[in-house]
Amino acid sequence: MPIPLLDLKLQYATIREEALRVTGEVYDSQYFILGPRVDAFERDFAAYCQSKHSVGVSSGTDALLIALMVLGVGPGDEVIVPAYSFFATAGVVARLGATPVFVDIDLDDYNLDPKQIEARITSNTKAIMPVHLYGQCAAMDEINRIAAKHSLAVVEDAAQAVGAEYDGRRAGVLGTMAAFSFFPSKNLGAFGDAGAVTCEDDATYEKLIDFRVHGMRPKYYHRYVGGNFRIDALQAAILHIKLPYLEGWSEGRRKNAATYAELFADANLGDRIVLPRELAGRRHIYNQYIVRFTDDATRDRVMNHLKSAGIGCEVYYPLTLPQQECFTEVPSAGDPFPHSDVAAATTLAIPIFPELTKDQMAEVVREIGRALA
Numbered sequence: 001m002p003i004p005l006l007d008l009k010l011q012y013a014t015i016r017e018e019a020l021r022v023t024g025e026v027y028d029s030q031y032f033i034l035g036p037r038v039d040a041f042e043r044d045f046a047a048y049c050q051s052k053h054s055v056g057v058s059s060g061t062d063a064l065l066i067a068l069m070v071l072g073v074g075p076g077d078e079v080i081v082p083a084y085s086f087f088a089t090a091g092v093v094a095r096l097g098a099t100p101v102f103v104d105i106d107l108d109d110y111n112l113d114p115k116q117i118e119a120r121i122t123s124n125t126k127a128i129m130p131v132h133l134y135g136q137c138a139a140m141d142e143i144n145r146i147a148a149k150h151s152l153a154v155v156e157d158a159a160q161a162v163g164a165e166y167d168g169r170r171a172g173v174l175g176t177m178a179a180f181s182f183f184p185s186k187n188l189g190a191f192g193d194a195g196a197v198t199c200e201d202d203a204t205y206e207k208l209i210d211f212r213v214h215g216m217r218p219k220y221y222h223r224y225v226g227g228n229f230r231i232d233a234l235q236a237a238i239l240h241i242k243l244p245y246l247e248g249w250s251e252g253r254r255k256n257a258a259t260y261a262e263l264f265a266d267a268n269l270g271d272r273i274v275l276p277r278e279l280a281g282r283r284h285i286y287n288q289y290i291v292r293f294t295d296d297a298t299r300d301r302v303m304n305h306l307k308s309a310g311i312g313c314e315v316y317y318p319l320t321l322p323q324q325e326c327f328t329e330v331p332s333a334g335d336p337f338p339h340s341d342v343a344a345a346t347t348l349a350i351p352i353f354p355e356l357t358k359d360q361m362a363e364v365v366r367e368i369g370r371a372l373a
Helices: 008-029 036-048 060-070 088-095 140-149 202-212 233-266 296-308 338-346 358-372
Strands: 053-057 078-082 099-103 125-128 153-157 177-181 195-199 289-293 347-350
Touching: 008 233, 036 053, 036 195, 036 233, 053 060, 053 202, 060 088, 060 153, 060 177, 060 195, 060 202, 078 088, 088 099, 125 140, 140 153, 195 202, 233 289, 233 358, 289 296, 289 338, 296 338, 296 347, 296 358, 338 347
Parallel strands: 078 099, 078 125, 125 153, 153 177
Antiparallel strands: 053 195, 177 195, 289 347
């Protein structure tokens, strides 16, 4: 049976009337930039993240960018990032003229390995940017301890981790600032690009507000060189009506992950496939469900088989960040990153969206078993 990697139409069907109502209200108001819709979403999103402040911005990438700009990151500075992540994690560092410094990941959670961070810190290091990849938080106690020892800022790349938790605290309050993406495929997705930054510090919040509108306050008076990072009122309205559903959707993904674990165990595939693990003290929200195979040839064979059977799957990400052509001249790019290399070569995302049925998941597992047979 055809099974998509993600089916947003099923989610939309449950909120269609609300979405049409609030977007119609925005159209009638003709108030499209910032304003009360944005204020209401920012207030409730901050509360959801257990954060004091939330600032809506134009995308997840811009959320990372504005956070680094507010920290003053620029030429001559270094920012520590994982060697395995979506491009924006390192791309925003390079855009500011700073240098991304790559660190390998831990294959238990695909996140930055804290044991390898201190060796990368220099007098030019300005910040550490851990990524809560695939929906599970990085090892924030160790990362924050290292950051405090060296007086470094910590920017959480929480683009895939809205609602994820670390020792009972949510992504968004585990560092100096946190950047979120509301790309449509995320657990909390807009009807286009959108993002947010959370923080606890009042002065940081005020700077984020200014930097979002070209560093301007009051109108036409510019203390900083910021950017046009404003979130649309339409996107804020959509996100606001979706927010009360988010916990249910995330729990649906978690339930599906547990079902997959049972189905794979019943299929006796444990020696040929590594399933995602929820580590102690963490709440995984499974923005993606990532399985790992013994080698790249096996991964590619399974991927091709699933696609031929009409089952959606995707490689996140086929290259490590040091392998990207635009980063070949970065000093750390030539270093070995064995765990990142393994993740890029052998992992595959399979369907995990909350509306997925057990029969569909059983079909996915059966087809993986046939590909491995």
